[in-house]
Amino acid sequence: MSFKKALIVYRKELLELLRDRRTLFATVVLPVIMYPLLFMGFSAIMSRQAGVLEKRGATVAWVDSLSIRNADSGSFSKSIQDNLAKLEYFTVVPAPKALKQLYAEEEIQAIVTLSDSLSKQGLATYKLQVQYDASGERERMIYGKIEKALLATEKAEINRRLVTLKVNPELIKPMVIVPRDTSTAEKKMGSFLGMFLPYIMILTLVAGAATIAADLVAGEKERRTLETLLVSSASRSEIVWGKYLTIFTMAMVNVTINLVSLSFSLRFLMSQSGLETQGLQLPISAFLILLLAMVPLASLFAALLLSISTFSRNMKEARTYEQPIMMVSMLLGMISFVPSIEINNLLALVPVVNISLLFKAVMINEYALSHLLLTIGTTLVLDAIAIWATVKLFNTESVLFRSEDDSNVKISRANKRSFFNPFYGLVYFAIAVLALFYLGGKWQAANLVRGLQMTELALILLPVLIVLRLLKLKPKETLRLKLPRLQEVALVPFIAVSAAVLVTLAAQLINAVFPFPPEYMESMSKIFQQDVSLGMMFLVIAILPGICEEVLFRGFLIRFFGDKARNAVIISALLFAIFHLDPFRFLPVFLLGLLLGYLTVRSGSIINSMLSHAINNGLALLVVTYASQPWLKPLLQDAENFKLWVGLLALPVLATSLWMFHKVTAPKELN
Amino acid sequence: MIAVQALVKEFPKKDGTTFRAVDEVSFEAAHGEIVCLLGVNGAGKTTTMRILSTVFKPQSGKASIEGFDVLTQGDQVRRNLGFLSGDTGLYARLTPREFIHYFGRLYGVQDNAIKRRIEEMSALLDMREFLDKKMEFLSTGMKQKVSIVRSIIHDPPVMIFDEPTAGLDILTARNIIAFIRDCKQRGKCVLFSTHIMREAERLADRVIMIHQGRILTQGSLPSLREESGLTDLDDIFVYYVNQASADAKVEAHEF
Ligand SMILES: Nc1ncnc2c1ncn2[C@@H]1O[C@H](COP(=O)(O)OP(=O)(O)OP(=O)(O)O)[C@@H](O)[C@H]1O
Ligand SMILES: [Mg+2]
Numbered sequence: 001m002s003f004k005k006a007l008i009v010y011r012k013e014l015l016e017l018l019r020d021r022r023t024l025f026a027t028v029v030l031p032v033i034m035y036p037l038l039f040m041g042f043s044a045i046m047s048r049q050a051g052v053l054e055k056r057g058a059t060v061a062w063v064d065s066l067s068i069r070n071a072d073s074g075s076f077s078k079s080i081q082d083n084l085a086k087l088e089y090f091t092v093v094p095a096p097k098a099l100k101q102l103y104a105e106e107e108i109q110a111i112v113t114l115s116d117s118l119s120k121q122g123l124a125t126y127k128l129q130v131q132y133d134a135s136g137e138r139e140r141m142i143y144g145k146i147e148k149a150l151l152a153t154e155k156a157e158i159n160r161r162l163v164t165l166k167v168n169p170e171l172i173k174p175m176v177i178v179p180r181d182t183s184t185a186e187k188k189m190g191s192f193l194g195m196f197l198p199y200i201m202i203l204t205l206v207a208g209a210a211t212i213a214a215d216l217v218a219g220e221k222e223r224r225t226l227e228t229l230l231v232s233s234a235s236r237s238e239i240v241w242g243k244y245l246t247i248f249t250m251a252m253v254n255v256t257i258n259l260v261s262l263s264f265s266l267r268f269l270m271s272q273s274g275l276e277t278q279g280l281q282l283p284i285s286a287f288l289i290l291l292l293a294m295v296p297l298a299s300l301f302a303a304l305l306l307s308i309s310t311f312s313r314n315m316k317e318a319r320t321y322e323q324p325i326m327m328v329s330m331l332l333g334m335i336s337f338v339p340s341i342e343i344n345n346l347l348a349l350v351p352v353v354n355i356s357l358l359f360k361a362v363m364i365n366e367y368a369l370s371h372l373l374l375t376i377g378t379t380l381v382l383d384a385i386a387i388w389a390t391v392k393l394f395n396t397e398s399v400l401f402r403s404e405d406d407s408n409v410k411i412s413r414a415n416k417r418s419f420f421n422p423f424y425g426l427v428y429f430a431i432a433v434l435a436l437f438y439l440g441g442k443w444q445a446a447n448l449v450r451g452l453q454m455t456e457l458a459l460i461l462l463p464v465l466i467v468l469r470l471l472k473l474k475p476k477e478t479l480r481l482k483l484p485r486l487q488e489v490a491l492v493p494f495i496a497v498s499a500a501v502l503v504t505l506a507a508q509l510i511n512a513v514f515p516f517p518p519e520y521m522e523s524m525s526k527i528f529q530q531d532v533s534l535g536m537m538f539l540v541i542a543i544l545p546g547i548c549e550e551v552l553f554r555g556f557l558i559r560f561f562g563d564k565a566r567n568a569v570i571i572s573a574l575l576f577a578i579f580h581l582d583p584f585r586f587l588p589v590f591l592l593g594l595l596l597g598y599l600t601v602r603s604g605s606i607i608n609s610m611l612s613h614a615i616n617n618g619l620a621l622l623v624v625t626y627a628s629q630p631w632l633k634p635l636l637q638d639a640e641n642f643k644l645w646v647g648l649l650a651l652p653v654l655a656t657s658l659w660m661f662h663k664v665t666a667p668k669e670l671n
Numbered sequence: 672m673i674a675v676q677a678l679v680k681e682f683p684k685k686d687g688t689t690f691r692a693v694d695e696v697s698f699e700a701a702h703g704e705i706v707c708l709l710g711v712n713g714a715g716k717t718t719t720m721r722i723l724s725t726v727f728k729p730q731s732g733k734a735s736i737e738g739f740d741v742l743t744q745g746d747q748v749r750r751n752l753g754f755l756s757g758d759t760g761l762y763a764r765l766t767p768r769e770f771i772h773y774f775g776r777l778y779g780v781q782d783n784a785i786k787r788r789i790e791e792m793s794a795l796l797d798m799r800e801f802l803d804k805k806m807e808f809l810s811t812g813m814k815q816k817v818s819i820v821r822s823i824i825h826d827p828p829v830m831i832f833d834e835p836t837a838g839l840d841i842l843t844a845r846n847i848i849a850f851i852r853d854c855k856q857r858g859k860c861v862l863f864s865t866h867i868m869r870e871a872e873r874l875a876d877r878v879i880m881i882h883q884g885r886i887l888t889q890g891s892l893p894s895l896r897e898e899s900g901l902t903d904l905d906d907i908f909v910y911y912v913n914q915a916s917a918d919a920k921v922e923a924h925e926f
Pocket of ligand 1: 718
């Protein structure tokens with residue numbers, strides 16, 4: 001691996017890209033012209049709209065039902081009419097005969113009626129009714145103007161009355177409210193930009209990188225130039241690095257141009273509108289930090305998209321496979337629009353989300369260095385993994401030279417006989433998650449215990465049995481419903497208990513670094529505070545999940561993911577973790593899923609993992625229920641967590657029992 | 672030189688079984704010799720050549736270029752090998768000069784040497800006019816010339832041509848044929864593949880007939896004629912294919 005050759009590849013790719021009008025247009029020209037056009041067009045439309053509405057003016061009917069009876073009110077009535085007539089583009093007409101109809105036909109947009117009423121002290125109060133259609137934008141504007149005019153009249157009337165009473169009008173002004181906004185103009189601008197800037201930046205980053213990435217490997221396959229490159233004396237990793245650097249560079253160039261163009265056009269727009277934004281500077285330093293934070297993300301996307309391009313046979317396929325990545329990152333990027341979410345140590349670990357939230361925080365200059373570092377660090381770690389994977393893919397000939405008959409259509413056709421392919425697995429899982437989210441959530445909200453029972457039985461267990469029935473598959477075989485051997489079962493409690501202790505400790509550790517939000521802790525403990533018998537609790541928390549969830553994950557879903565036991569175990573554990581719809585427990589649940597998958601696949605009997613799952617969940621219930629009992633208390637640190645030394649004790653127990661399990665389940669030698 | 676011993680290449684099939692594209696292939700090719708891999712579509716020619724050029728890894732067997740093992744010394748193998756195939760594409764937005772420089776640099780050739788070589792070859796192949804045109808505007812014949820220069824820019828001792836004349840008209844094909852002969856003159860070791868019997872007849876010192884991944888027979892043309900008692904290469908090829916399937920039937924009976 002020499003960087004010299006990677007650089008040769010890199011330089012050539014850049015040269016080629018710069019000669020491509022489309023790329024050049026998308027990366028340089030488009031952002032330069034897009035923002036000015038967007039902003040100017042937008043502001044022009046906005047002001048035009050407001051101006052047009054105003055110019056259209058209004059016809060207001062004036063109904064005076066008071067002056068006929070009460071001559072005194074004449075001057076007041078007149079001053080109102082004067083004030084209304086003073087409004088620009090307003091026509092005030094005395095109530096015409098066909099008032100109702102004219103109002104209905106919107107020839108008249110508002111009717112102001114003067115009447116009076118007596119207050120308790122016998123003082124007369126003028127009553128002004130303003131009739132208008134509040135659902136119309138124009139009508140709302142008209143109402144606003146009328147209200148202003150009326151208030152001005154009121155003020156004059158008060159002054160007049162006070163003067164007649166020989167009172168200084170100043171007397172009734174004991175206070176003035178003076179709002180003093182301490183947010184700087186920059187900060188206001190920042191919080192505004194912080195909403196949509198992350199989204200735009202992530203979008204341009206992914207979209208720009210995707211076009212280029214598709215071209216770089218899949219494009220070379222399509223144009224039949226890849227083989228020539230492979231037989232040249234550049235090694236595969238040199239080629240990957242050269243291409244990766246190309247995507248990365250172009251993505252960063254794209255983002256930079258976008259940021260610069262955006263800031264210029266914003267500044268221009270502000271100087272044009274002139275309002276309170278005068279002298280306002282854009283947060284340039286923030287832009288620089290953002291650019292810095294974009295570096296690892298650009299790198300991550302470059303590697304990810306390059307690996308997709310490597311996998312794809314042609315550009316069209318590459319663009320198709322890129323779609324999900326673009327969708328997911330766009331959705332994750334949108335988190336900046338959610339007003340209440342701010343970056344914290346945990347969210348700083350979620351790729352894309354972290355950058356988006358960091359953007360938001362940086363724009364209002366309220367971010368911690370730790371968040372910046374965590375964000376960059378996480379992204380870099382993922383980035384390294386992605387680059388490593390890409391090099392590996394590039395070295396895998398079955399990927400680089402996927403033959404034509406490998407196409408997805410044919411996969412599904414070939415596997416029609418076998419229902420168990422990854423695609424169907426994911427579809428089934430997606431449906432199950434949706435059912436859990438909508439139905440299960442609803443049931444559990446209505447009644448937690450009943451809801452949990454129904455979820456486990458009706459949503460998790462039953463559909464699997466139905467599907468097996470429909471496919472005429474034997475549940476016993478498919479789900480590995482086989483009685484385990486005694487020596488296996490005997491080991492399971494040791495494995496389950498020690499693993500449970502360790503997993504709780506792991507969760508605690510995570511909690512220490514990334515504190516769970518208190519609302520979350522509350523909702524978690526709610527389940528243990530149900531007013532039902534311990535036996536029922538045991539059924540709902542330990543037995544049912546032990547059976548139903550095992551049937552779904554270790555029995556059914558695990559079958560979809562290939563013959564390689566290791567992959568199937570890992571993927572089913574991942575799904576198991578996702579299924580819990582709980583980012584805070586993701587890792588512990590995933591680890592548990594790995595263990596359970598191993599137990600099932602290794603021993604060929606799902607009973608082992610059912611037992612283990614039930615013990616694991618049951619233990620949690622046991623701990624919460626008997627936390628204060630003298631026989632349990634010494635082991636515990638607080639109501640739910642074990643002391644560290646218990647964990648240290650559990651580690652060798654788990655290791656030994658797992659080792660023994662591995663031994664007793666070893667496949668018998670054929671002889 | 673090229674040395675291939677009991678080479679096996681299998682591709683996984685969707686139903687979990689494997690497909691043998693190259694089955695125990697062995698042969699050698701020396702310097703100053705043109706060896707032809709002759710076989711119908713899907714015979715395994717390209718696959719064999721891809722293994723030789725380190726693009727594919729064989730399941731078993733050995734292959735070496737100039738004594739360098741294709742599995743363990745890929746870098747040296749590629750350095751000593753020029754590869755040209757009929758259906759390779761070119762980078763449309765580069766000029767031939769840039770294209771050749773690119774590969775020259777990847778092979779670690781000095782810029783001066785690359786320049787000299789481009790001059791020399793473009794005089795020889797009459798390609799001065801289009802050296803600085805974008806390649807998207809070149810004709811197929813021009814493109815083929817560019818590929819030729821690209822394939823020998825690092826002056827490799829071994830040349831591999833995979834159906835080099837596929838899709839070319841007679842005149843352009845003649846350029847290639849002349850070039851292959853030229854390689855032999857310069858003492859290079861040449862392996863080329865084709866399914867056109869005439870081409871093999873005209874060029875090859877030795878012919879290796881390959882069918883369904885297996886070598887049917889190999890030898891110089893006169894010796895093949897003698898062995899089969901036929902003159903036309905087409906007939907000779909069919910003769911050996913029939914013989915192989917007869918053998919296979921006998922084998923099947925024995926089981
Ligand atoms: N990457 C691959 N994956 C799966 N099968 C492949 C792959 N490459 C080649 N094959 C198969 O191997 C066999 C031999 O192919 P190969 O390209 O070597 O034939 P060939 O002799 O070059 O034929 P042609 O004259 O068509 O070029 C074919 O049946 C082909 O389908
Ligand atoms: Mg071929």
